[in-house]
Amino acid sequence: MTDPIENVAATRLPGTVPADESVEPSQKSGQRLHECWTKRAIDLARAGMHAGLGRPFGAVVVKDGELVAEASNEVYKQNDPTAHAEMVAVRRAVTALGRRNLSDCDIYVNGMPCPMCYSAIYWTGMRRIYSASTAEQLAEITGIDDAELYADLARPPQARMKPPIEQVPGVLQDAIACYEEWGHRGHTRGS
Numbered sequence: 001m002t003d004p005i006e007n008v009a010a011t012r013l014p015g016t017v018p019a020d021e022s023v024e025p026s027q028k029s030g031q032r033l034h035e036c037w038t039k040r041a042i043d044l045a046r047a048g049m050h051a052g053l054g055r056p057f058g059a060v061v062v063k064d065g066e067l068v069a070e071a072s073n074e075v076y077k078q079n080d081p082t083a084h085a086e087m088v089a090v091r092r093a094v095t096a097l098g099r100r101n102l103s104d105c106d107i108y109v110n111g112m113p114c115p116m117c118y119s120a121i122y123w124t125g126m127r128r129i130y131s132a133s134t135a136e137q138l139a140e141i142t143g144i145d146d147a148e149l150y151a152d153l154a155r156p157p158q159a160r161m162k163p164p165i166e167q168v169p170g171v172l173q174d175a176i177a178c179y180e181e182w183g184h185r186g187h188t189r190g191s
């Protein structure tokens, strides 16, 4: 069976520094493994920043100690504001595994996911998010602060600041007919 920590190093990014190869066998604990994968996310963040792909964020999806998918933030590269590292990594992971449910996977990131990425991870059913830093630490150093958006989402829909949400009158029956055509039984997350 492949050594999980050696596997992290073996799948290192081109042109990046390996996470840490000076790991003694006795140190190869679960925590050490999490550290290696998280360092890999930091390497992706740095590599993407240097390549001009986007802001310095990286994400790595792991299943059973094996790399499934990884990404840097590609907002600049794709000219797509949704191309955060986690979003790109999730898309690559479902493609790699050929399924939408990633409940046997974990994701490693260098910074706490924004609400969009958190939601994407939620919809995949991934087990756990491992982050190198807290949202507060990220905000303090970079000024990137998702707290306002998280706070807005915590309010009732009618009370949210941006964008406001309105229900359009006169089309509810059409919407209901569409839902009913699909049916509402037996569908689970990701279906």
Ligand SMILES: [Zn+2]
Binding pocket: 084, 085, 086, 113, 114, 115, 116, 117, 118
């Ligand atoms: Zn995000």
